[in-house]
Amino acid sequence: xxxxxxxxxxxxxxxxxxxxxxxxxxxxxxxxxxxxxxxxxxxxxxxxxxxxxxxxxxxxxxxxxxxxxxxxxxxxxxxxxxxxxxxxxxxxxx
Numbered sequence: 569x570x571x572x573x574x575x576x577x578x579x580x581x582x583x584x585x586x587x588x589x590x591x592x593x594x595x596x597x598x599x600x601x602x603x604x605x606x607x608x609x610x611x612x613x614x615x616x617x618x619x620x621x622x623x624x625x626x627x628x629x630x631x632x633x634x635x636x637x638x639x640x641x642x643x644x645x646x647x648x649x650x651x652x653x654x655x656x657x658x659x660x661x662x
Contacts, residue, residue, distance in 0.1 A: 577642035587621040602627035622650025629659045
């Protein structure tokens with residue numbers, strides 16, 4: 569019996585709302601999550617699947633200079649947002 573994996577992405581009209589909701593979670597969720605991840609992985613390259621607007625990778629890179637992140641998302645609009653957010657944080661080279 570074959571099993572199919574259904575790939576889903578946030579629909580284009582909802583990406584702005586998703587980004588705003590994610591932005592409100594930076595201090596309460598993404599920051600602490602970055603600390604938890606970095607406690608086990610203080611350096612190296614991280615692959616972030618479903619990166620969305622990129623807030624988790626940004627928080628990780630702010631906290632650890634040796635960390636580099638590759639973010640992947642199905643939504644082109646969210647990838648553009650993640651790139652812009654990394655650039656505004658001065659982290660686009662990582």
